[in-house]
Amino acid sequence: HEKVILKGLTGAFQPGRVTAILGPSGSGKTSLLNILAGSVKMGRVDGQLLINGRNVTGQAIRTISGYVFQDDVILPTMTVAEAITMCAILRCPDLNPEQRKQRVNEVIALLELEKARDTVIGSAHVKGVSGGERKRCAIAMELVTNPSVLFLDEPTSGLDAYTAATVTFILRQLARSGRTVVTVMHQPSSEIFHTFDDVMILQDGRTVYMGEAENAVAYFTRAGYPCPTYTNPADFFFMSVLYRFDPENLTMGDKTEANQLERNRMEHIYEFWRRSPEAAYYEYVARHPLTRAITPGMFKQVSSFSVQYNHLLKRAARNGWRNKMVIQAKFFQALFFGVFIGLIYLNIPGKDNLAAQIQDMTGALFFVAVNQFFANAMPVITTFAAERDVFRREHGNGLYSLPSYFLAKNTVELPFVILSPFIFATITYWMFGLQADAGKFFIYVAVAICVALCGNGFGTFMACSIQNLEVTLALVPVVILPLMIFGGLFVNTGNAPAWLAWIQWISPIKYGFSALAHNQ
Known part of the structure; x- marks a missing residue:
C-alpha cells in the first residue's frame, strides 16, 4: 500500500x-x-x-x-573561511584564485561573518562558532556558488x-x-x-x-x-x-x-x-x-579529479594536524603495546625449555598479527563515523567524487598506518629476541605493516557498510572472531568442517601469522 x-x-x-x-x-x-x-x-x-x-x-x-539543510553538517576542525573557500574551489572551477578570494570575501561580508572567519566550526567537544554563525556559514557555503x-x-x-x-x-x-x-x-x-x-x-x-x-x-x-x-x-x-x-x-x-x-x-x-x-x-x-x-x-560546474584530490588532501592533512591528540594516541598505543608485549615475551630463545620457547614464539607472533589488524581497524571505524555525515552531505551536493575523497583520505592516513606498526614491530622484534638478521627484521616489519593495512581496509569497509556506529562496533567482534579462530593458532584447519574451513582463506591474520612464523 x-x-x-x-x-x-x-x-x-x-x-x-x-x-x-x-x-x-x-x-x-x-x-x-x-x-x-x-x-x-x-x-x-x-x-x-x-x-x-x-x-x-x-x-x-x-x-x-x-x-x-536543517542540520549544519560541517567538518568541525575547519574555520569559517576555510569551509567557504573549499566550496568555492570545488564548485566554482571557472574562477581564478583572485576572483575566488573576492567571491568568498563578499559572501562573508554579506552574511556578517567577518569576526568569525578564522574561528573553527567546532563541535560538542571543541569550542567554536555560535549557532547563528554556524547557520550563516552553512548558507554562505551554498551562496558562494552564486545560485x-x-x-x-x-x-x-x-x-x-x-x-x-x-x-x-x-x-x-x-x-x-x-x-x-x-x-x-x-x-x-x-x-x-x-x-x-x-x-x-x-x-x-x-x-x-x-x-x-x-x-x-x-x-x-x-x-x-x-x-x-x-x-x-x-x-x-x-x-x-x-x-x-x-x-x-x-x-x-x-x-x-x-x-x-x-x-x-x-x-x-x-x-x-x-x-x-x-x-x-x-x-x-x-x-x-x-x-x-x-x-x-x-549552471554550476564540476571541478576536475585533480583539483578535488589536491584540496581534499590538504583538508584531510589539516584536519589530522588539528586532531593532534588522535595522532599522539596512535603512537602511544604502538609504544605501549610494543613494550608491554615485549616484556611478556622477553628474550624467547633464552628460555631453557624448548616447548616453552615454541609456545611463546607462536603466541607472540600470533599476537603481533592480531594486534596490528585490530589496532588499525578500530580507529578508522570511529573516525570515519565522525566524518560520515559530512562526506554524505558534500558528496550528495556534488562537491567531489568517491575516488577523490577516499584516495585523499587514505593518502593522509598511509604514513600513520605504516609508521605505527613500524614502531611496534621494531620494539617487539628485538625484545622477543628474534634472529639478528637484517633481512628477517625487515620482512617482519613489512608483514606487520601489511596486516595493519588490511585492518585499515577492513575498518573502512565496516564503517561504510553500516550507518550506525553502535551497530558497527557490535558487529566487529562477530566478524573478527572467526578470522582469529581460523588464523592458524587455535584450530587445526585440516580437521575443521569443510563448510567452515574456507574462512581461513579470507583471514589476513592467518596470512600474517604464517608469514611471521616462516620468517623465523
Whole structure:
C-alpha cells in the first residue's frame, strides 16, 4: 500500500522574493522542499517541475540551486573561511584564485561573518562558532556558488529569537538581489512572519493557501476564519485554521465523530482554496514561462579529479594536524603495546625449555598479527563515523567524487598506518629476541605493516557498510572472531568442517601469522 505524502500541489516561486513553506509536523514541507531541490532519495514523484517554463530534472535543479539543510553538517576542525573557500574551489572551477578570494570575501561580508572567519566550526567537544554563525556559514557555503535558487530547511531551528530574525533578514537581502529563496518554517514568530514575501501553507500534503504573506489574513477571513487583532498570524493559522479541536468537549465516546467533523472542516478549506482566485493565479503563473530562459551560465560546474584530490588532501592533512591528540594516541598505543608485549615475551630463545620457547614464539607472533589488524581497524571505524555525515552531505551536493575523497583520505592516513606498526614491530622484534638478521627484521616489519593495512581496509569497509556506529562496533567482534579462530593458532584447519574451513582463506591474520612464523 503506497502512502501519498503530497497531493496535487501547484504553485510558483518567483525571483526576488522569499517564500516560506509553513505547516505542522508531517504536513509534507520537507518532502516538498526535497522535490523542489532535486534531492529525493526514495519514493515516486509524479508531475512536472518547471524553471522559467522549461521542464527540468533533479540534476539540472541541483546545478542552479543551493540547499541548506536543517542540520549544519560541517567538518568541525575547519574555520569559517576555510569551509567557504573549499566550496568555492570545488564548485566554482571557472574562477581564478583572485576572483575566488573576492567571491568568498563578499559572501562573508554579506552574511556578517567577518569576526568569525578564522574561528573553527567546532563541535560538542571543541569550542567554536555560535549557532547563528554556524547557520550563516552553512548558507554562505551554498551562496558562494552564486545560485539562482536557494532552498533552506528550517534555517531558524534551534536559534534564539534575535539570531533567527537576523538569519531571516539576511534571506530577504539575498532575495532582493534577484534570487528565488524558498524556506521551510515550522511555526515562525510574528516578526519573522512579516519578513516573508509569500507563504505556502500545507496540511496533510495539500495546499491550504499560497500567496503574499500580507494577504494571508484577509484570505482566511474570507474563508470564515478571521484573525484576532494583535495575534501572530502564524500562530493563528496553526491553532485556529489547521487545527480546531476543543479538547474540553471531547469524550471517548464522541472522539470518532469529532475527527470526522474535523476532516469535513479541512475538506471545506481545501475546496475553498481550489476555487479561489489565488489558486487560479498560481496555476497560470506555473504554466506560463517567463521571458527569461535558462542559459548555460546559470549552471554550476564540476571541478576536475585533480583539483578535488589536491584540496581534499590538504583538508584531510589539516584536519589530522588539528586532531593532534588522535595522532599522539596512535603512537602511544604502538609504544605501549610494543613494550608491554615485549616484556611478556622477553628474550624467547633464552628460555631453557624448548616447548616453552615454541609456545611463546607462536603466541607472540600470533599476537603481533592480531594486534596490528585490530589496532588499525578500530580507529578508522570511529573516525570515519565522525566524518560520515559530512562526506554524505558534500558528496550528495556534488562537491567531489568517491575516488577523490577516499584516495585523499587514505593518502593522509598511509604514513600513520605504516609508521605505527613500524614502531611496534621494531620494539617487539628485538625484545622477543628474534634472529639478528637484517633481512628477517625487515620482512617482519613489512608483514606487520601489511596486516595493519588490511585492518585499515577492513575498518573502512565496516564503517561504510553500516550507518550506525553502535551497530558497527557490535558487529566487529562477530566478524573478527572467526578470522582469529581460523588464523592458524587455535584450530587445526585440516580437521575443521569443510563448510567452515574456507574462512581461513579470507583471514589476513592467518596470512600474517604464517608469514611471521616462516620468517623465523
